[in-house]
Amino acid sequence: MKKSFLILLLFTISVTSFAQELPFQKAELSDSVALANQMQQLATQCDTQNLSTLDQFKFQLIRGEYKDALTSIKKSVAEIPIDQRQYLDVYLHYAEAKLSTNFKNAFKNSYSKYVKKSDDIQVINLDKALILRDPTDYYVSDFNNTYSNIKSGKITQEIAKDLVKKYFLSTVFSSTGGIYFEEIKQDHKRRYVVNDSIVIPMKDGAEVSVVLVQRKESSTTKKSAILVSSIYTGTNVASAMLAASKGYVGVIANTRGKRLSKSDIKPLEYEHTDVYEVIDWICKQSWSNQKVAMFGGSYNGFTQWASMKHKVHPALKTIVPMVAIAPGIDYPMENNVLHNYSYSWNFYVTNNKFLDFEASNDFNRWNTLKNTWYKTGVAYNKLDSLDGQVNKLWNTYMQHPSYDDYWKKMIPYKEEFAKIDIPILTITGYYDDSQRGAIYYYNQHHKYAKNPNHYLLIGPYDHWTAQSKPQESLRNYKLDKSALINIEEDIIFQWFDYVLNGKEKPSILKDKVNFQVMDTDTWMHKPSLSAMTNDTLTYYLNATKTDDFFELMSEANPSKVNMIVDFKDRESMTNTDYYPWPLEKDNINLNDGLIFKSEALKEDVIINGSFTGNLEFSINKKDVDYSVIVYQLTPENKYFHLSYYIGRASFAKDREYRNLLIPNEKAKVSFNNSKLISKKIVKGSRIVVVVNVNKNNNAQINYGTGRDVNSESIKDAEIPLKIIFTGNSSISLPIWNSVKE
Structure with a gap:
């Protein structure tokens, strides 16, 4: 009987695997057993001869060929640098655990050993890839939506392959996410002391919530603080850990009203006073050597400039604003044209004390809103009426279409740049949405300050890669090898070591303006923007x-x-x-x-x-x-x-x-x-x-x-x-x- 079934199965595979279409009868998404059997059958029927080793692994895994899958994933992992394989390592441990009779225990034990053997930076990167940017919900919904939209009957080889790949991602991450979340978090506790219950009173009675991160060690040496001031509550702990791993104390200050603060949430409006007071608080701590540096991107870049609106705190020794927005200049409008992407951002950051990912990721809501507005031709100030929810910040923005006092009070204005005399490293990209903000600060500082100690680093990066580490390709353009620098982990902390500890300046900063020339694999270095x-x-x-x-x-x-x-x-x-x-x-x-x-x-x-x-x-x-x-x-x-x-x-x-x-x-x-x-x-x-x-x-x-x-x-x-x-x-x-x- 078993032999007859095997012959029939092989015959079925030989006939269908090379056919243009495969039989497909939808199962209930809630029936995990039926779904797994169907995906296994599809993976068996698909023609996978020309797939990459990594894709071959995915089909082997879904087919249940775990030994072969393990061989394939080990080969793929061996070809990728460790800092780029956070996902691949999950696949590797998943395949190993599938060979065990107790999957959960096997995955937990192997992943725990893997994390403990990893250095600080690797574990931080695991946190960023797997926790901060947790892909699980996306992969699950992507598979479910794709599956639901396919009609029963027959499907092409390409659709079948796509479905199996999406099922692979949905299955792997939904079955391992909770496990590696816990292992990474436990490992953080082993390496760091995190105090996340600090609330600092402001002079006007408001509150700012602060998180403090220190590396566990016996040294009592006073240290410099690396401060990130952010509205993105819960997303910057990895940055503070990075600072701690580099020998500093990591500090995160969230916008008033966020996290543990009982104040009203007021994006943009109070950083020009609140950040200064946070720096003052840092200087009074027993571990502080009265030296503070700041870094961060986008909103977190803006807060650094805002802190110097009235005066530069004596303890603030340097800032590294990356892709910094400039309110009223490039956000929420560009050259006075108001863009609607900021409409949903307001709900994202003000709906609760942390971040409202559900609202932010409700793409159907936002697409429907902008399409309805466009089709009906109603006035722009009726957007929230169409949406059915009042958007207070949006209505405030619309009252200030010019660069008026509302915007000017948030960041230095004209002569207020003249007093900024600390070393600054501005980082942005050719395809950064906030490049105009970053360059605005740079130009204004040079216009009003005398010989500012201000460097610019810019290359073929977008809003995200200019804050971290560029990938090999950007929007289908393959970057030159010289452009593949590690901005966050190397350049920024080389700069901090240079300013705070008297070490060598980052070698890439050969002049005040440093830029990568696309398609030449070289950098150019000039004393000013005009000299470019x-x-x-x-x-x-x-x-x-x-x-x-x-x-x-x-x-x-x-x-x-x-x-x-x-x-x-x-x-x-x-x-x-x-x-x-x-x-x-x-x-x-x-x-x-x-x-x-x-x-x-x-x-x-x-x-x-x-x-x-x-x-x-x-x-x-x-x-x-x-x-x-x-x-x-x-x-x-x-x-x-x-x-x-x-x-x-x-x-x-x-x-x-x-x-x-x-x-x-x-x-x-x-x-x-x-x-x-x-x-x-x-x-x-x-x-x-x-x-x-x-x-x-x-x-x-x-x-x-x-x-x-x-x-x-x-x-x-x-x-x-x-x-x-x-x-x-x-x-x-x-x-x-x-x-x-």
Whole structure:
């Protein structure tokens, strides 16, 4: 009987494994046994001959071939550096435990030994990957959603393979998560003393909750403190542990109202006083040597600048702001254009004392909201009415469309930068959403302070990798090896050792401005941002059109290019591709905006810095939100997204005061704060520029009436926008010419 069943099974496999489709009859997701049997059968039927060793392992595991799976995963693990295999090591211990008669005990024991043998940094990385960014819920829901959307009958080999891989992730993490959570947390207790019950009173009666982390050791030497000031409660303990493992005391101060604080939650508004008082508290502790340094990214970068709004605390010796937002400059609006991504962020950080992940990850809610708003054409200030929940912070933002006193009170303003005299290391990336904030601080500090001791490190990183360790690829672009630096674990603490302990400065900081030149595998080092550039490529818009492209010319010309945008049309959008994701693609939307193309470059050039624009046009409205995107069209006809600018014409001259346009009169609008980049552009490439008007579901729609944009609606769209660009309109690309060096 067993032999007949085996022959039948082998025959079934031979027939179905190479077929285009496989039989599929849905089981109940709640029936784990039936589901496991079905996934095992699918894994057996799938053609896996051309899969990678790691993917082969997944199918072997689901098929129940645990010895073979263990061999495959050991081979995969051997090829990956230990700091990049947090997931793989879970797979390895899972496969080993599957060979035991008691899976849970076997996994617990082996994983416990593994964690104890790991050094501090490795365990911190395990915490970040497996606890802080716990993937379990995502993998479970991803499999469940995929499975639920498949109809019974037959499925293709590709769908079957995808389903087995997702089942693998769902199964492995749901069955091990609780175990490795506990083992990692227990190991933290073995290495560190964590005091998470500290509440500090502020002078105005408010409270700030603080967490203190120290490495367990017998030394009584007083130490410097590394402070992270954050609204992201519960997410920075690993950073404090990292500081403790490096010989410092890690301190986390959460925004007032968060964690154990009984105050009201007020994002952005009180860091300019609260952080200073936290530093003062640190100096009075018995373990403190009265030296404090700060680091952190995004909001945690902003808090460092905020702490110096009124004066620099004598104990604050240095800051390392990474991808720092600048309220009113690049958050929640960009060049005075309010984006709706901040709408959900407000609920994420204010719904409770920690973080509301459920609200933040309710993508259906946020997508439905922005699509409904766009389709109906109601005013932007009705978003929370559509949502059905009052958004107090959002309504406050909308009352301050210019850079007014509301924003100015949060961070240093103009001459207030002059007194900041401590060493600073600013870190950001070419594709960091907060790059404009980071560079704003850098420029203002250099404008008002005399010879500031301020360094800049920037490369092909985004908002996340510029705070940690870049991966080999960013948005489908493979980074040069020289760009693969460990920012958080190496560069930052080398800087702290340099400033606080008199050790060598990080070797990568050879000058004040240090930037990686994409596609050259090299870094350049210059004394200032202006020194990055010694030449300029200037292109003028021209009405001559070949196929889908207008011309970019080297000289001004008398031509005119017209563009019409119907704001009543809600079946289509404009400016949907300005955000650089992916970085390189085969095609762009040639029907969205005005597309201009240059002649082929006759020699290699390096674009270094921020492109500028001087647009001359007339418009039949009083205002317009516009964008400019710059691409490299490679000799292989690939479009590489270099940089973009988006802004409001009425604030182009001054972000603090709105200067409306005069309808049908020629206007000149200039900008110089596009996203900075450094990249080699090879001979034969062309520059493609897309000039557009912003009309989509991701930001305000400026109908051009001259009234408050937040109150405008589709009722103001009776007359289409008509804009006429002249041939005096130019785009200038800053370049480095080695011949002039």
